[in-house]
Amino acid sequence: MYIKKVRLNRLFNKSGNCFDVAVDHGFFNEYSFLQGIEDINEAVKTIATASPDAIQLTIGQAVALQDIPGKDKPSLVLRTDVANCYGKKKPDFLYSVLIEDAVEQALVLDASCVVVNLLQLPGEPELHKQCVDNINKLKPVCDRYGMPLMIEPLVMQANEVGGGYMVDGNIEKIIPLVRQSVELGADIIKADPCDDPTEYHKVVRVSRVPILVRGGGKASEKKIFTRTFELMRQGVKGIVYGRNIIQHPKPKEITKAFMAIVHQGASVQKAMEILG
Secondary structure (H helix, E strand, C coil), X not given: CHHHHHHHHHHCCCCCCEXXXXXXXXXXXXXXXXXXXXXXXXXXXXXXXXXXCEEEECCCCHHHHHCCCCCCCCEEEXXXXXXXXXXXXXXXXXXXXXXXXXXXXXXHCCCCEEEEEEEECCCCHHHHHHXXXXXXXXXXXXXXXXXXXEEEEEEECCHHHHCCCCECCCHHHHHHHHHHHHHCCCCEEEECCCCCHHHCHHHHHCCCCCEEEECCCCCCHHHHHHHHHHHHHCCCCEEEECHHHHCCCCHHHHHHHHHHHHHHCCCHHHHHHHHC
């Protein structure tokens, strides 16, 4: 278990918090997800220069980070499952497939953590079961090799309502799914935000492991800064944002602004000043 602690130390800053930039959207075969990451090498290089704690990538993208010379670069969080539930129209057959030998591939790529979904879509219990099966396969191998396991419990709106990948926001749905992730053996949780961020301490309370909150859909700068500031006050240990970074006209500057909130407790006003 000691080596797992070493890897966790690579993810969490001296502040005890973590800012992870998700750039794994190309895994999901959805055209709208590719905006800002068409040139993956350039996108990763730009984000890496802003020095977030971690970048979340896939097996085919990880080299874009690990090829960057020098030791001062973000840690790798490796995405281990492929799903097809993110489009505006729900497909006839939903799946969430775990990549083969996921932990071994993570070790080869020098990852500090692996991440896997726990999806909850309206009326789709079979998809949820596939995710539970994926987690149950990963967990003992992660423990064997000392690889931290990040579980991503996602309570999503129906595709025809939210257009895919949209947060439900109901805290009474988020809490039990977060708790199930903990019970399944998560070392870190990447969870949904709720409709009222001032209630998020209720989510933190049911987890014995660090919670990082995802961004979900794209939001305005002031709105996402305000939400991030409040979430940190509620006791979360960081954030995992993707499109709010990679689809922003100033990805480097907005990364630095989020880092200031997460690690220094910077105000919304200060974050806006850093963004310029």
